[in-house]
Amino acid sequence: MKQLRRYSMQRTLTICGFLALPLILLLVFTYLPFVDMVGYSFYRWDGYSDKVFTGLENYKTLFSEPQYFSAFKSSIYYFIGSLVQIVIALYFANVFFYKLRGKNFFKGVLFFPYLLNGVAIGFVFLYFFKPDGVLDSILTALGVAEENLPLWLGDAALVNWSLTFVSVWRYMGQNMVMFCGATQSISGELFEAAQIDGAGRWQQFFYIMLPNIRGIISLNLILAVKGAISVYEIPFIMTKGTGGSMTFVIKTLSTAFTDKKIGLSCAMGVILLLIVMVITFVQKRFVEGKEEQ
């Protein structure tokens, strides 16, 4: 009896002791910043002097000055890019499902960019896209006249496509590996039966593969939307958001750390989080709801 009580006491101590550090870190660096951010969004504040309560002023500024929301425009390019990326990833996941010479090599090459340092990727593609750079040299070698070569990163009509290409280059492999993982769990018998019935690979893909990995595809679609509205690293490193490549997150960060408008920037953060929450809700409600019993 005595021993049991000792253990129940120890049990409580263990639970509290073990959870203390993880929970403190979680609360201080995720939930407290969230609460703070919502709070600051009602103030005018440069981060140093006294905060001035301004109510909904920051939100009014956001909705009345188009320079803030227009930064969402670039998200459309990244979203289109992610759709293309998902299709490419599905194609390769399907190719890797079957016997293939050099499978590990090809899979490794296509996946590798996902592991690379973002700053290095940024420089690799600055070198790639710069005037007289790699892409221009390739195109000149193919016979394109030099005066017809555009400024890949300097032309406002092109810069987002160029940056989206970098994003697809970087992330396609991740989608592919996730799809590959999902295809592993489909029973091989289904495919054998289909083959006996004379179904080709395209038919197998559309009637067996796709329906069986629907869940992970919708998950990736949702992640694509979330990713597209919160893009920042590659454009931040490559163009700093100049020349039409501004994204909402870069704008949020520069409003806080360059313009020193913490309150306004927090209001932008709140708006972004609201959008993310809505997307997540849609995902939980419509995508996962169907999968789980």
Place this chain on the structure above:
Amino acid sequence: MELREEKNWKFYVSNILRYGILIAASLIIIAPMLVVLIGAFKTNEELLTTGPLTLPENWGNFDNFIKAWTKGRMATGFMNTAIILVVSLAATILTGTMTAYVLNRFQFRGRRLIKALFLIASLIPSITMQMSIFQIIVGLGVYNTRLATIILFAGTDIISIYIFLQFLEGIPYTLDEAAIVDGASFPRIFTTIIIPLLKPAIVTVIIIKGIGFYNEFYTPYLYMKDKSLQVISTSLYAFQGPYGTQWEVICAACIITMLPTLIIFLLLQKHIYSGLTMGAVKG
């Protein structure tokens, strides 16, 4: 999948097409990095006079690597990255395994709430809250110290917790009971039984998180402005100003940064794939 297919002309055509696409895609991935490698071996004059696709005259020219390494203070970068990596990984493994152990082995009030708190946290992109995290970091007095980044990396996340939970379910509770009968305390069970058996999961989490920490740019960029605190990402980023025209040095610096990733990938390919899919299933 090893299925036999009929080998008619259609089979051969589609095979050629398939390999053609695979080779083309691989070229698109490799070429941008390969030209950077080529550029890294050129002299400044060579780089300005020859096209980026022209091979360097001297493949033994390591001057740019030396220059990048010394002038770009990349040694400092690697040092700081290594320190942050080791301490943060130890911390995140500790917080992750402790959380998962308690969630898996004990039934208590608030258990579901704690899991939900970690789950909801994973839905919030932390980049959108840097404005207020910044104030907290400054308030704690760790701004411009390595601790700023370490403290932000030290916590655990729902994906790590799921990976640990998945492994914990496979560790029979009878092992714990036997140890309790022998008079072992819970922390002792955790350190002597659970941790050793969780090793494969720990390795997976270390690889996935380690790659993420190595690549992290914005956190060290924002919280460690001091030059002596540069990590590999920020020391590479610093090349863009003063070396803006010396592409051969930047190329060398990129290769130096990417090389460890390539080595890790070649050594741990299987772990990386499985870790990624494991995390993705629930995440």
